[in-house]
């Protein structure tokens with residue numbers, strides 16, 4: 081197998097594949113970063129229900145993971161990303177983003193500070209060339225460890241109970257913190273992080289111990305309703321939470337073909353994480369200029385009447401002039417609300433007199449709906465249990 | 475922060491730094507210029523003691539361009555600038571016998587053809603010349619539209635046929651023009667040599683003719699296309715400009731090497747010298763080249779990652795080695811020594827001399843430009859003795875083995891000289907030979923590059939040194955660039971003058 085024929089090979093299997101494939105009744109697989117991952121094991125509604133009412137297990141091994149180490153690691157990441165990395169405590173995690181010189185989003189992701197000079201950056205897209213280019217002048221080593229770290233997301237209200245039953249004392253573990261546990265003669269890293277907006281954890285382990293971990297969790301988790309879930313259910317949960325996904329809610333600048341497709345973090349509602357005072361970082365000057373003059377777009381959360389999901393719909397001002405478009409939408413089973421994420425032209429950020437045009441499929445026939453939308457704060461779903469330390473028992 | 479000790483701090487006392495500092499001082503700013511070496515002048519400063527009584531410029535030995543604005547505003551004549559020779563002829567040394575060329579005039583079978591070609595190309599070069607005297611146009615807007623329109627109209631007024639011809643010639647390689655238009659191998663060699671002098675390019679590379687057009691666009695002291703030698707050589711030009719700068723009120727500090735440009739709150743507010751001394755200023759202008767300025771003195775941390783990558787990839791490949799010889803008597807080249815002498819028998823020789831450089835190797839038969847300044851006037855060498863300076867092409871900027879590249883190119887250059895002037899080797903009393911790497915180490919020129927970065931079509935005008943840096947401003951507020959690495963390149967002072975103008979326009 082040569083590098084040039086790699087794309088013709090079947091998708092790679094994650095270390096959990098022997099288990100996930102046995103459980104995948106539908107053989108419903110999707111491609112994620114070169115891996116085969118379950119879209120749905122049997123019933124998305126049941127899987128989503130597990131996320132919100134019990135516990136769920138989702139194989140996140142394909143997430144791109146970079147290890148960044150060296151004396152300049154913190155300084156390097158401060159220059160790379162928009163947040164303040166020097167202030168990130170050891171064993172803590174933060175959600176972050178980075179941009180190109182023009183201040184346009186390249187990706188978002190989570191940054192784990194494993195040690196004073198040791199970080200893991202997790203994200204959706206591959207960035208090794210950019211990370212390496214950015215390293216010029218810094219004493220750091222950057223490695224892609226996507227393949228050498230297996231990972232699971234354990235999410236849902238009973239997730240803490242599952243971990244306790246497994247013998248991992250996570251009572252003191254606060255949101256966006258991590259801790260190490262001995263397991264199967266290796267170190268299991270558990271972080272209180274996730275992509276569902278709910279109480280939840282992510283578990284990181286060497287591939288060799290992946291199956292042992294899966295089995296242990298599934299065994300101990302059974303009484304708590306633990307269920308493996310696929311991407312469909314997780315994407316529904318993330319939309320309910322109001323989280324962004326690269327290539328769905330924004331086009332990474334380095335991939336955008338059309339000049340006007342890229343977006344700045346300010347335009348995506350991520351201005352809160354930009355640290356203007358930490359010193360220089362890539363894109364800062366462009367973002368400062370944008371802050372002065374105002375951006376072109378705004379990302380908004382929307383409430384829509386009815387129960388027809390507005391996926392892919394266009395937004396109109398006064399029902400006539402195009403003003404934006406929906407990037408993610410769902411009728412939320414948890415909240416019983418019809419929700420959407422949308423990009424609107426900056427002058428329509430208040431969403432006044434904005435209408436969404438939905439084509440509702442009703443027994444083979446499309447019906448055109450023109451419905452008024454209302455801006456609504458994000459995250460849409462943020463239960464108390466997500467934050468509570470120690471997490472509540474079920 | 476302490477009160478700034480001056481308004482403007484200029485880094486680098488080459489001709490561009492001096493011109494820029496002078497203009498800014500003339501417009502009422504308090505200017506300090508810091509130069510790393512004991513002498514100002516950069517590449518034109520005097521070579522330190524090659525031999526007793528021998529004076530030669532360190533690198534640049536002949537003047538193609540002297541910006542008329544600089545000359546006038548700095549009143550260089552009043553500061554001691556005079557001419558040892560104007561309209562210097564070029565003699566191409568060849569087994570066919572030497573051929574002398576002065577501008578459009580020459581002899582031999584191609585005399586007419588040369589005259590026609592030269593006139594045609596100088597007509598075009600003159601239309602391009604005004605672009606040298608302004609900040610490059612910018613595709614994104616913010617241009618001096620009036621001047622731009624005037625210069626563009628100037629081009630258009632060439633007439634449809636000549637305009638088309640110009641577009642063709644901008645893209646074409648020098649070798650094709652030489653073989654299309656000329657039969658005399660010596661004239662072909664001259665054209666090919668001058669189009670690639672100082673470039674990292676063979677005359678067969680596309681876009682090499684424009685480099686010759688750029689040379690033809692030059693003028694010195696009111697005369698167009700006038701290759702000139704100041705009285706006292708180029709160090710005397712540096713001295714005149716230094717005196718003019720002082721007269722305008724510029725404080726000049728020599729022996730002061732800048733180690734860092736100080737930045738606070740994303741604004742350049744001074745420099746730190748290698749000694750640790752800090753000098754504060756409202757504005758810092760660096761004339762040492764875009765690459766060392768931004769990559770070394772500013773540092774990656776203060777710059778966006780994309781810009782750093784583009785700067786790292788910006789081409790700066792010196793391909794000219796510098797040879798100096800002190801000679802105990804006049805060498806015999808079989809021709810008048812009061813000329814620029816070229817060792818380049820034909821167009822192919824120039825091409826062949828470049829080929830090995832592509833692979834980090836050295837040519838067996840380098841082509842060379844020789845000047846014996848001592849032949850033009852006394853004072854360059856003791857009575858009866860001579861000093862020869864040569865630009866030797868081509869030399870690899872990143873040789874596989876630095877030591878053996880240097881020894882073999884030196885031996886090859888000496889062999890070329892011996893063939894052209896039998897017995898010259900025995901006259902050598904002292905010598906000095908600098909490869910591009912040595913030039914970078916001693917003069918700070920990135921890659922040893924003639925222009926602080928290749929002057930090639932893709933790095934010209936609004937692409938010089940990079941699109942986002944082409945208006946002399948940098949992303950760091952208060953930090954400006956000038957020097958040969960910025961538009962239009964070279965040592966004419968034009969880059970320094972343009973940069974000062976840009977600073978004034980920005981009200982900085």
Ligand SMILES: Cc1cc2nc3c(=O)[nH]c(=O)nc-3n(C[C@H](O)[C@H](O)[C@H](O)COP(=O)(O)OP(=O)(O)OC[C@H]3O[C@@H](n4cnc5c(N)ncnc54)[C@H](O)[C@@H]3O)c2cc1C
Nearest residue numbers: 486488489490510516517534535536732918957958964965
């Ligand atoms: C081998 C060779 C031969 C050449 N021959 C000719 C020729 O015959 N005719 C011609 O027209 N052109 C010639 N050139 C090109 C010419 O030398 C350059 O175009 C010219 O030197 C550019 O002038 P400048 O003022 O921009 O910079 P420079 O002349 O390079 O001056 C830069 C100055 O900055 C100083 N400096 C550098 N770093 C620091 C620091 N950290 N702190 C303080 N000061 C610093 C340097 O010491 C130097 O004095 C030649 C170039 C080479 C390499």
